[in-house]
Amino acid sequence: MGPQSSGKSTLLNHLFHTNFREMDASKGRPQTTEGIWIARCTGIEPFTIVMDLEGTDGRERGEDGTLFEKQSALFAIALSDIMLINMWCHDIGREHAANKPLLKIVFQVMLRLCSPRKTTLMFIIRDTKRTPIEILDLDLRKDINEIWDSVPKAEAHKHIQLSEFFNVEVVALSSYEHEEENFKKQVANLRQKFFQSIAPGGLAGDRRLVVPGSDFSLSAQNIWKDIKENKDLDLPSYRVMVANVRCEKIADEKYSSFAENQLVQPATKLMLKYIRSERLDEFKGTFNNALKEGQGFEVAARDCTMKSMRLFDEQCKDATSYQAISDYTKIRDKLSHDLDLHITEVRAAKLNELSTQYEVKIKL
Known part of the structure; x- marks a missing residue:
C-alpha cells in the first residue's frame, strides 16, 4: 500500500522476485498498477504470496478513487499477515501522503473484528537522506499511535494498546534512481526477513486467526464480494463460513x-x-x-x-x-x-x- 508512482511495484519485484508492471519514467508518471495484482514470491519458503495494490492517490479513477483505495486497503488487511506501507521520506508528517486516512480506516476495521490478528505493519521509508533513521522511526511511531488513539473505541476496547493488534516495523531504503546499488543491497537484506516468516520470532510468527491455504481462494473471493457490496463490511463472517466449510469436510x-x-x-x-x-x-x-x-x-x-x-x-x-x-x-x-x-x-x-x-x- 502506498501513493501512486511511489515505486511500490519496483520494490516488490526486487524484494520478492515477482514481475509486476513498473513505471517507465521516460513516459511521464502515469498510473501503472490498476486494481489488485497477486503473485507468488519466488524462492521464499514457506509458500508466500504478495499483492500489489493500486496507488492510494491515482488520478485516473477520479472521484471513485477514494472508494477503491478504501476497498483495497480493507481487502489487504483482511487477508495479509504482513502489510507493507510504501512512503517517501519527505511525506512523514503529511496528513494524506503518509496514508493517515487509510490507516485510520484499517484500525477501525481491526477493532471491529474484536479478535486481534496480530498483523505486521512494515513501513518502507523511501529515499532517506540526511535525517537519521532513528528520528524517522520515532516520528512515524508517534504518528501511528496518535491515529490509533483517535479511533473511536467501544468501552471494552478503550484501553487496548496498538501492540495487541499490530507489530510495527520501520525500514529505510536509499533512492533507487540515484543510489541503485545501495538500494539493491538494502532490499536483499530485507528479503532475508521474509524467509520462514511464520516461525517463532519471524515477521508473522505470532499471527492469529489463520485461514488454511486450501480455503484461501474461497475466503478471498467472499471478503472482496462483501467489501464491494458494502454490507456493513462484516469481514469476520466469512472467516466463520470458511471454518464451517472445514468442519463439514x-x-x-x-x-x-x-x-x-x-x-x-x-x-x-x-x-x-x-x-x-x-x-x-x-x-x-x-x-x-x-x-x-x-x-x-x-x-x-x-x-x-x-x-x-x-x-x-x-x-x-x-x-x-x-x-x-x-x-x-x-x-x-x-x-x-x-x-x-x-x-x-x-x-x-x-x-x-x-x-x-x-x-x-x-x-x-
Whole structure:
C-alpha cells in the first residue's frame, strides 16, 4: 500500500522476485498498477504470496478513487499477515501522503473484528537522506499511535494498546534512481526477513486467526464480494463460513483427530457464531412476513422466536459434542438477546406508525 508512482511495484519485484508492471519514467508518471495484482514470491519458503495494490492517490479513477483505495486497503488487511506501507521520506508528517486516512480506516476495521490478528505493519521509508533513521522511526511511531488513539473505541476496547493488534516495523531504503546499488543491497537484506516468516520470532510468527491455504481462494473471493457490496463490511463472517466449510469436510473423522487438531476449538466457536448469524437473518424475514400476512404481533413474535431457537439447537447438536458447553450457551444467549432486541425495535416502529396515523385522523 502506498501513493501512486511511489515505486511500490519496483520494490516488490526486487524484494520478492515477482514481475509486476513498473513505471517507465521516460513516459511521464502515469498510473501503472490498476486494481489488485497477486503473485507468488519466488524462492521464499514457506509458500508466500504478495499483492500489489493500486496507488492510494491515482488520478485516473477520479472521484471513485477514494472508494477503491478504501476497498483495497480493507481487502489487504483482511487477508495479509504482513502489510507493507510504501512512503517517501519527505511525506512523514503529511496528513494524506503518509496514508493517515487509510490507516485510520484499517484500525477501525481491526477493532471491529474484536479478535486481534496480530498483523505486521512494515513501513518502507523511501529515499532517506540526511535525517537519521532513528528520528524517522520515532516520528512515524508517534504518528501511528496518535491515529490509533483517535479511533473511536467501544468501552471494552478503550484501553487496548496498538501492540495487541499490530507489530510495527520501520525500514529505510536509499533512492533507487540515484543510489541503485545501495538500494539493491538494502532490499536483499530485507528479503532475508521474509524467509520462514511464520516461525517463532519471524515477521508473522505470532499471527492469529489463520485461514488454511486450501480455503484461501474461497475466503478471498467472499471478503472482496462483501467489501464491494458494502454490507456493513462484516469481514469476520466469512472467516466463520470458511471454518464451517472445514468442519463439514472433517465431520466424519474420529473424535481423536479433532482433539489432536488445535484448530478445532476456535473453528467450532466460529461455526456456532455463523449459525447464530444465519438464524437471526432468517428470523427477521420470517417475522416481517408473518406481520404482513396479518398475524398478531405477540403470536408472530413468539412463534418465530421458538422456530429460530429450535433450528439453532438442531444445527448445533454436532458442534456441542466436542465444543465446550459454555461457548454454546453464550452464543445461544446472544441469539435470544438479539431476537428480543429486534422484536422491541419492530414494536416501537409499529407503535410510532400507529401514533402518526391517529394524529392525522384527529387533524382531519
